[in-house]
Amino acid sequence: MATHRTAQVVGARAVGTDARLLELELDDGAAFGFRGGQYVILDTGVVVGDKAIKRAYSFASADAGQQRVEIIVKRLEGGPGSAAMHHLAIGSRFTFSGPWGKLQPEVLAESTGRVLVLATDTGITAAMGVVTARAFAPRLASTTLVWLRASHDDFVAEAFVAARLPSALRELRVVHGPAAGHPERAEFGAQIARDLAGATPDAIAEAYLVGDGKVLVAARDALVDAGVATERVRLEYFFNTPPKNTTSP
Numbered sequence: 332m333a334t335h336r337t338a339q340v341v342g343a344r345a346v347g348t349d350a351r352l353l354e355l356e357l358d359d360g361a362a363f364g365f366r367g368g369q370y371v372i373l374d375t376g377v378v379v380g381d382k383a384i385k386r387a388y389s390f391a392s393a394d395a396g397q398q399r400v401e402i403i404v405k406r407l408e409g410g411p412g413s414a415a416m417h418h419l420a421i422g423s424r425f426t427f428s429g430p431w432g433k434l435q436p437e438v439l440a441e442s443t444g445r446v447l448v449l450a451t452d453t454g455i456t457a458a459m460g461v462v463t464a465r466a467f468a469p470r471l472a473s474t475t476l477v478w479l480r481a482s483h484d485d486f487v488a489e490a491f492v493a494a495r496l497p498s499a500l501r502e503l504r505v506v507h508g509p510a511a512g513h514p515e516r517a518e519f520g521a522q523i524a525r526d527l528a529g530a531t532p533d534a535i536a537e538a539y540l541v542g543d544g545k546v547l548v549a550a551r552d553a554l555v556d557a558g559v560a561t562e563r564v565r566l567e568y569f570f571n572t573p574p575k576n577t578t579s580p
Contacts, residue, residue, distance in 0.1 A: 334428065335426045335427065335428050336357060336358075336426065336427060336428075337357070337358045337424055337425070337426050337427075338355040338356065338357055338358070338373075338424065338425060338426075338427060339355065339356055339357075339358055339422065339423070339424050340353055340354070340355060340419050340420070340421055340422065340423045340424075341354050341355065341356050341399065341421065341422075342354030342421065343419065343420075343421060346403060346487050346488070346491050347484070347486050347487040347488055347491070348484050349405055349406040349485075349486065350403055350404065350405055350406070350486050350487045351403070351404050351406070351416070351417050352391070352401055352402075352403050352404075353401065353402050353403075353404060353416070353419065354399055354400070354401055355399070355400050355401070355402065356398060356399050356400075357398075358424065360398065361398075362397035362398060363390070363397050363398075363400050363430065364397065364430065365390050365394055365397070365400070365429070365430035366394050366430070366435040366464060366466065367390070367393065367394045367434075367435060367436070367460040367461050367462075367463055367464020367465070367466070367467060368389070368432055368434030368435045368436070368457055368458075368460045368461040368464060368539070368541075368567070369389070369390060369429065369430035369431060369432035369434070369435060369460065370387050370388055370389040370390065370429060370430065370431055370432050370457065370567075371387070371388060371390075371402075371427040371428065371429035371430055371431070372385050372386070372387050372427060372428050372429055372431065373385060373386060373387075373388060373425055373426070373427035373428075374425055374426045374427065375411075375412040375415045375416055375425065376415055376425060377411045377412055377415045379411060384411055384412040384415075385412075386412045386413070386416075387431075387569075388402040388403075388404065388456070389402065389432075389454075389456040389457035389460055390402065390430070390456075390460050391403045391456040391459050391460060392460075392463075393460075393463035393464070393465075394460070394463070394464050394465055395463075395465055402456070403453075403456050403486075403487060404416040404417060405453050405486050432457075432567060433565055433567065434457060434460075434461055434539050434541060434565050434567050435461075435464065435466065436461065436464060436466045436467045436470065436539075443536060444473065444533055444534050444535060444536025444537075445473050445474075445475065445527075445533050445534065445535045445536060446470045446473050446474040446475070446535070446536060446537055446538070446539075447474075447475055447477070447524070447527055447535050447537075447538040447539070447540075447554070448461055448462060448474060448475070448476045448477070448538070448539045448540075448541075449477045449479070449520070449523065449524065449538065449539070449540045449541070449542075449547075449550055450476070450477070450478050450479070450540075450541050450542050451478075451479045451480070451511075451520070451541075451542030451543040451546050451547075451569075452479070452480055452481070452485070452486065452511060452542050452543060452569065453486055453542070453569055454541035454542025454543070454567075454569050455478050455480075455486070455487065455492055455542075457541045457542075457567055457569075458476060458478070458539070458541055459492065459495060459496070461539050461541075462474060462476055462496060462497060462500055463495070463496070463497060468497075468499070471497055471499040471500050471501065472499055472500075472501055473501060473533075473536075474500055474501050474502075475501055475502045475503075475504065475527060476496070476500060476502065476503050476504070477504045477505075477506060477523060477527070478492065478503070478504070478505045478506065479506050479508050479519075479520060479523065479542070479546065480505065480506075480507060480508075481507065481508070481509070481510035481511070482507060482510075483507070489505050506523060508520075511543055511570070511571070516543070516545065516546055517545045517546050517548070517549040518549060519546075520543075520546035520547070520549050520550045521546075521549035521550055521552065521553040522553075523550065524538075524549075524550040524551075524553040524554050524557070525553045525556075525557065528553070528554060528557035528558070528559065529557065534558060534559070535554060535557070535559050536559075536563065537559075537563040537564070537565075538550075538551075538554055538559060538563065538564045538565070539564075539565050539567075540564065540565065540566045540567070541566070541567040541568075541569065542568075542569050542570075543568075543569065543570060543571050544566075544568040544569075544570065544571035544572045544573050545571045545573075546571075547566045547568065548566075548573055551564050551566060
């Protein structure tokens with residue numbers, strides 16, 4: 332059974348046309364106890380009908396800091412939960428459960444070879460958490476982070492992301508492609524994976540995929556076809572979650 336805790340908003344600022352960064356601390360000053368790539372499920376305080384609106388947000392800050400953390404909220408058109416989060420004042424409190432998630436790099440044994448982190452859309456927050464994680468440091472020099480997004484002004488600015496990435500990271504690639512829901516988007520993501528898998532003689536040893544489920548499944552299948560072991564691909568769906576009978580790691 333999930334344990335619920337209470338966090339307080341101690342800082343807030345806009346980091347994009349529709350993105351707001353919230354700094355959070357626990358009421359009791361304790362550590363959040365998260366690892367890079369994990370997320371929390373928080374109660375927005377909004378009730379629609381008789382249902383409390385809860386949303387998942389990844390930790391966007393590095394897991395070296397456990398007392399004060401950051402999440403980034405995208406305002407969604409007609410979304411009561413995100414609207415409420417965009418209006419939270421300093422000092423506001425809410426309950427949450429977590430941390431949750433399976434992207435953290437210590438899940439996979441140490442290995443040699445290239446590493447792919449592929450994020451779509453708002454999944455970049457989880458990707459930032461992965462590459463800034465303490466456990467991920469040995470992988471940075473061999474890691475390519477790819478961010479697939481529909482446009483440069485959707486969610487956070489590219490410069491904001493680039494400024495927060497470790498200097499040891501091998502490469503950040505920002506790719507503008509079809510928006511979520513476009514019929515060619517999944518294949519677009521799969522081709523990104525194919526191109527990276529065949530870019531050098533060094534094999535991709537592991538991959539962390541986060542964001543649009545349709546893209547992630549297609550990219551995962553492309554990586555497996557290229558020789559990446561299925562168990563060395565980790566997926567975290569932000570939206571377009573595949574049916575439960577869809578094969579996944």
